């Protein structure tokens with residue numbers, strides 16, 4: 001019997017590219033971000049050891065991930081969907097993966113994949129103890145791919 005608190009690891013070896021985020025998952029996204037799983041073995045092995053979460057299925061997903069991506073054929077160019085627990089631990093690192101060059105971004109205006117994008121910050125404001133800003137990512141032809149509203153509340157004692 002499998003309880004709902006147990007991670008059900010995928011059984012099939014994935015394709016090279018995985019959908020990290022898209023408008024289907026997150027309304028901040030206009031483009032679709034794929035990450036290159038063939039580059040992620042070392043990162044994901046270290047990540048499983050160096051971060052620990054008490055939420056068991058997500059920790060299990062993290063620990064299983066390097067095993068899952070280890071045997072991808074080098075000439076594979078297909079796309080894979082991540083499961084919920086995999087996306088949960090990976091999606092916060094989207095900009096890291098972009099900065100490392102382990103990605104391609106679909107621009108729905110250009111109708112093409114880009115391997116380079118630009119990031120800007122706008123609408124910075126401070127209201128009381130809260131800082132707010134908007135983080136925007138663009139394709140090389142200046143089409144908006146992502147618009148994330150961010151905020152941090154500073155708690156002073």
Ligand SMILES: [Zn+2]
Pocket residue numbers: 107108109110111139140141142143
């Ligand atoms: Zn574009």
